[in-house]
Amino acid sequence: MMRRSVSDGGSSGGWGEEEGKGWEVRPGGLLVQKRGEDGGGDAAAAAPPPLAPPELRVRVLYGSAKYEVAVSSVATFGELKKLLMEKTGLQPADQRLTYKGKERGNTEYLDICGVKNRSKIVLVEDPTSLERRYIEMRRNARIQNVHRAISDISLEVDKLADQVTTIEKSISKGNKVAEVQITTLIELLMIQAVKLDSVPSEGETSLQKNLQAKRVQKCVETLDMLKISNARLKSVVVTTKWETFDPPTTAQWEFFD
Template identity: 65%
Template sequence: MDAGEVKKVLTGKIGLQIGDQKIIYKEKEKGNGEYLDKCGVKDRSKLILMEDPSSIERRYIEMRKNARIQTAYQVISNVSMEVDKLVEQVFAIEKSILNGVKVPEIQITTLIEMLMRQAIKLDNISAEENVSTQKYLQSKRVQWCVETLDVLKISNPLIKPVVVAAKWETFDPSPTTSRWEFF
């Protein structure tokens, strides 16, 4: 039996993959293709099984990478929900302006600033391969909203404010009114 076959048997029992195991006999590591009987291993010989230190490091690096990806997805999800709310406000402003209602400029400017904060959050995400598409899509949504608001901001002052004026009736004093009543 070679060292690789021993590792296969142990994989099911201890849960370590073959590449993560090291078999040591007489202070020397035995490779997967080495036959143990040719190395002097006999019945009741003592073998040492170790977890390969480089596999621990690889798993740790993979775990950290997955954690970064999960964090990035969470940030993108939060940004997406916030942008959904802001998109509704963009549509409301657009509808108002298209219907001829003048919108206060501060409202448009504040909305642009809120969108830019979301863009900054997206820029701070390190784009791993599988996260970059989501990041790109959200960035495009934010960009579209800001561009739409910029156009609306330009067309907003062109709307004439609606002025409601009432024509007041005036009454002439009647001839029966005495002079002292005018004071």
């Protein structure tokens, strides 16, 4: 949309002359036909086709990167920021645009500020945005470390839980197992419980941590019950020696000719 200023008294030519031919300039500089005196419709004459504002190709410097952006000459710096978001990934609120050594506001127009084709505009990230992004990066790194620690503990608990299941099946079949196997498993599970306690967590990671803690507790409780059941079973002595059978002795050997 074109914007032009109109003097109070008009002139003998230009916009003032057009107004005398049935045209008027609305607020904001828009040229339209005058309404009929009775308000019943537009004037009979056809309006001239609107002129499209020229397009500019401005060069934007962002650190060591350079971008060339096509933008309307009557666009605002705020609209330019939206176009730059697609190229830089920076939100408009995190962008600071400087032209001719002065930071430009979102509502300032490019043409009014003197921006022309191939003009250079400098883009920098807002300092508060940098700080927020740094804090967010540290937070994400901390969460990833927590996920990794809980995942490692989960794998160890999986292995120990499989051993608990094996012992449980053996005892359920009446086979006594060495008590040291049960006590050792309990100790290993408690080590994983201590590791879980030392892992800082919040939100989703806290839920994962609690889930693994419950698994460890369940395994320990199962082993405590198996220890009681195992104590009631009799030990089965298994020998690797084969029993030998001596042939019957005879007082007299038979001789065969």
